[in-house]
Amino acid sequence: MTDTLLALDGLTKAYPGVIANDGVSFRIAPGEVHALLGENGAGKSTLVKMIYGLVKPDAGRMALRGAPYTPDRPSEARTNGVAMVFQHFSLFEALDVAENIALGMENPPRRRELAASIRQVSHDYGLPLDPARLVGELSAGERQRVEIIRCLLQNPRLLIMDEPTSVLTPQEVEILFATLRKLSSEGTAILYISHKLDEIRALCDAATVLRRGKVVGTCVPRETTAREMAELMVGTTLHTPERRHRENGETLLELRGVSLPAATPFGTNLHALSLKVQAGEVMGIGGVAGNGQDEFLSVLSGESLQEPGRVFVDGVDIGALPPQTRRSLGVLAAPEERLGHAAAPDMTLVENALLTGSVREKLAPHGLVNWAATRAFAARIIEAFDVRTPNADVAARALSGGNLQKFVIGREILQAPRVLVVNQPTWGVDAAAAATIRQALLDLAGQGAAVIVISQDLDELMEIADRFAALNAGRLTDPRATAGLSLDEIGLMMGGAHDMEVAHAAQ
Numbered sequence: 001m002t003d004t005l006l007a008l009d010g011l012t013k014a015y016p017g018v019i020a021n022d023g024v025s026f027r028i029a030p031g032e033v034h035a036l037l038g039e040n041g042a043g044k045s046t047l048v049k050m051i052y053g054l055v056k057p058d059a060g061r062m063a064l065r066g067a068p069y070t071p072d073r074p075s076e077a078r079t080n081g082v083a084m085v086f087q088h089f090s091l092f093e094a095l096d097v098a099e100n101i102a103l104g105m106e107n108p109p110r111r112r113e114l115a116a117s118i119r120q121v122s123h124d125y126g127l128p129l130d131p132a133r134l135v136g137e138l139s140a141g142e143r144q145r146v147e148i149i150r151c152l153l154q155n156p157r158l159l160i161m162d163e164p165t166s167v168l169t170p171q172e173v174e175i176l177f178a179t180l181r182k183l184s185s186e187g188t189a190i191l192y193i194s195h196k197l198d199e200i201r202a203l204c205d206a207a208t209v210l211r212r213g214k215v216v217g218t219c220v221p222r223e224t225t226a227r228e229m230a231e232l233m234v235g236t237t238l239h240t241p242e243r244r245h246r247e248n249g250e251t252l253l254e255l256r257g258v259s260l261p262a263a264t265p266f267g268t269n270l271h272a273l274s275l276k277v278q279a280g281e282v283m284g285i286g287g288v289a290g291n292g293q294d295e296f297l298s299v300l301s302g303e304s305l306q307e308p309g310r311v312f313v314d315g316v317d318i319g320a321l322p323p324q325t326r327r328s329l330g331v332l333a334a335p336e337e338r339l340g341h342a343a344a345p346d347m348t349l350v351e352n353a354l355l356t357g358s359v360r361e362k363l364a365p366h367g368l369v370n371w372a373a374t375r376a377f378a379a380r381i382i383e384a385f386d387v388r389t390p391n392a393d394v395a396a397r398a399l400s401g402g403n404l405q406k407f408v409i410g411r412e413i414l415q416a417p418r419v420l421v422v423n424q425p426t427w428g429v430d431a432a433a434a435a436t437i438r439q440a441l442l443d444l445a446g447q448g449a450a451v452i453v454i455s456q457d458l459d460e461l462m463e464i465a466d467r468f469a470a471l472n473a474g475r476l477t478d479p480r481a482t483a484g485l486s487l488d489e490i491g492l493m494m495g496g497a498h499d500m501e502v503a504h505a506a507q
């Protein structure tokens, strides 16, 4: 009949103060790997939510294999062969793999049959996974496999993936891509959202670019450079972050044998971490997710306390001080989980500005909130970090992921910290905004702060960090200068990736 699997025609969706999708039209062919590109807030998530039946379009039409397609809910999308893997996994840690997969199915088969099908799909697609393992014990990459296998068991014709590689090691990315290529060769189309343009060039056949809700261009990623795609997205020329030469100063932050028992059954114990970070230095902390990154941040932020003699800033023992006291000393932190940890989802941006800014920005003198000053602080963050939002009175949860990330990081940087620790500072952030955030971190160090960047993005760490150390099962390697460090050496420092040998053996 036609070689179009999904046709979108004039899809439009407005939210208060913003048209998230404005007359979006494009087509996806069977077996095509189609990238959806766009800066933060461009409307990518809104579009895929309409395709998956989570959001109803205000106007426009969709057709699947030539027939009108109007999914009212995700189960209807799934019945039509449309599956989706979300950025945030919706898995229960205390249940095993098979139980989690059964929960997401309309009519789950019996346990033994289900376990057999999981093994079969996992073998066929090179995604090793034991149905009986507890999800809480799995790495981020393995958890993603659970979600993917859950989708594959439904034989999808279209698989939507929202930022699938942000939690994966380079080796896990290769495995995922091999799976996606196999699916595509079998005729399954893939709609792929990512800010990682080199990956898009390696994987995708076609790309549609959104800007402020509208389609502004299409391209063949293999024939387009990453920079050209980024510039198509933002509509301007990009600047690469610049590192000004500077002399490192005195030791500002010192950890002496910090240990910490995990706070949850699936957390990581920290084992005797020692580290010195100097004024003016960016220290990069790499490692596969779940190796103690959150715990490490909590030791610095003051969410976990230490006995005397373990954590020093400027020679002052801060290990037992609570977060607010640390803030007054200029020790600030921006955790990874932006909704619920870094920001309160139902509070407005103004209220969220107050949450961590009150001490250093003196927003609540004598215990009374100065709302005018708080508003002005929120406005400064929005302006300086180009946070796209109708105004500062919207709830944090209404912002697109990348825009909230810009807000959270900007809020800490503008408080001129002396020691700043950030976890995944550019997670889900588009190329232009990532460059702004990285430049701001470099500038902060340039002004004499000690900056600790925890990230799974090795390119990011190589770009901005002076030294690099890896967290592996709650232990920290000795830091090494990033200049001249090869990817192989970094891989060794990270202690090898989870399950790689098994994964390769199954391919």
Ligand SMILES: Nc1ncnc2c1ncn2[C@@H]1O[C@H](COP(=O)(O)OP(=O)(O)OP(=O)(O)O)[C@@H](O)[C@H]1O
Residues within 6 Å of the ligand: 015, 016, 018, 019, 020, 038, 039, 040, 041, 042, 043, 044, 045, 046, 047, 388, 389, 398, 399, 400, 401, 402, 403, 428
């Ligand atoms: N539930 C909602 N309520 C109000 N506004 C919303 C809602 N969902 C999205 N928006 C707005 O719609 C616009 C598009 O957001 P969307 O999440 O689709 O962007 P995106 O391209 O996926 O961004 P990112 O790359 O940052 O995830 C943004 O301005 C966002 O603030």
